[in-house]
Amino acid sequence: MKVYDTIQKYKKIINNQFLVILIGTFLTALTYSMMFPYFAIYLKEKLLLSATAAATIIMVFTGFRRQGVLIGGILIDRFGHKKLFCIGLFIHVIFYFGMSMTTNYVAILILTILSTIGGALTIPTVRTLTISNVDDQYKVEAFGLRAMTFNFAIAIGPVIGSYVANYSFSTLFIGCGISYFIYFIMVLLTFEEVKSLNKSTKALVTSIKDIKTNRPALIILAMSFIFFFLSSQASSTIPMYLKSSIKVSNIKIGILFTVSAVVSVAFQQIIAGITSKLSYARVFLITLILLTGALSIYIVSENYYMFILSIIIMTFAELICIPVMYSAMIKVAPSNLKGTYSGFAVFFEGLGTSLGVYAGGIFLDKFNLKGGWIVLTLIGVVSIILLKLFAEKTISINTNCTISKS
Structure with missing residues (x-):
């Protein structure tokens, strides 16, 4: 059945x-x-x-x-x-x-x-x-x-x-x-x-005004920025750290990302089915906890298999969050501004990714090796606290429901 x-x-x-x-x-x-x-x-x-x-x-x-x-x-x-x-x-x-x-x-x-x-x-x-x-x-x-x-x-x-x-x-x-x-x-x-x-010649001004009054959209944009800021460490900071500091070979680094791809293929639809029954707040909270936990591994361990575990955890965070985040932003958008809202979402993704990659490099250069991971982990912890305190009620509805501007 x-x-x-x-x-x-x-x-x-x-x-x-x-x-x-x-x-x-x-x-x-x-x-x-x-x-x-x-x-x-x-x-x-x-x-x-x-x-x-x-x-x-x-x-x-x-x-x-x-x-x-x-x-x-x-x-x-x-x-x-x-x-x-x-x-x-x-x-x-x-x-x-x-x-x-x-x-x-x-x-x-x-x-x-x-x-x-x-x-x-x-x-x-x-x-x-x-x-x-x-x-x-x-x-x-x-x-x-x-x-x-x-x-x-x-x-x-x-x-x-x-x-x-x-x-x-x-x-x-x-x-x-x-x-x-x-x-x-x-x-x-x-x-x-x-x-x-939307035929308006003032589409950007209109959309900014609309988003400013759309609190769920603002929260989703903030979550998008934070998520990609933290998850971008997997594409740059982690490989640099493993190669230069831990002396992990290119083959082993490649294995990490092969494992990530396999996990994505194997669990994508299973995770999507589960998250479709959760509230946006719960999805974002779980995501931040997973990302923060994955980054904290680099504070306490230099074991290659723990690095594999970290990448797997970060992959699950992406599987949980990204489909919900994409659909949420389009769902909160007015019918004539869906493309614009989607554009804002991708803009914040790019901003989070760019600054995350840059910040990760600075943290590894300016702090001692463990200090950089501590800073990134603290950013995750603070984000979890802020989500719980200021955003949870606004987006505490099921991902299948319509979100109102409140």
Whole structure:
């Protein structure tokens, strides 16, 4: 009976539009994860760029798009979700095919800047479209299903990419371009335009005024910033610490992230089913406790297996929080500002990630090795206390319910 119920539930979640998103997500995430781990190596070793020049490309490619989503969200609400999504996807096509045909630094930088525009349009749009035709009770699980698809792709992509990169790096770029073109065609042919659009020329001012009076939205934005500030340590501070201070090998560091990907694939939908029955406050509280506990491990242990435990705990925190956080922000948004609200959410994600990465490095440099982890853990503890004192009542409702502005 449970298997039958699960199948029936997925039938309600996976409509034609969502199926296209799942297929497109898998294709683009697979080819991206085949390419990106070796992108910096390609820039430095193959194109003989300096480390600074290569780092500039990577910084623009990975960081700037999240800062641009605020404008991207406003644009999609004004001009149309499908239209801007298609433009964003096609910009990625131009970027990847362009990268396969040039080795000129200026051209690469221009193409990379162009790709950030594409990301600024696609990131908030795909989140809105993911649940635009899904019932409220299944929105969290829809995000979870898309995240599971994404995680499965990035779990296998780097292994395939390592072989292709040895043969021809241009082939990796072409593969990315083809996957985005397929996604573009599928969206163009199958999606319908979202009707509720904001035609105001003062969309940013309007949305800021609206968010200022929307306390649940403000809390979700704050949680987004804190969550990504703390969780970003897994992508930069932890690897640097393990490599330079604990002398863990690259292979063992790679194993940590393979374990994370496997855990994500195995537990994504199970966790989504559980969190869909919890209140937002409970989800955020559990997340902060897990992240704080994971970071505290580095204070008390230098054992590799404890590091694996830490990464697993942080992965569970992401599985618990991210689908709920994404669906919550869209749920609290007015119908004509959903893209804009999503843009604000991604902006705060990027801000939290950028500052988290930077702060983690400073903490490790300026404090003694244990001191940096103590500071990060204390930030988590303070965040837990603030959530309990000031935010819990505002978002103490089930994730399937509608949130009022109070």
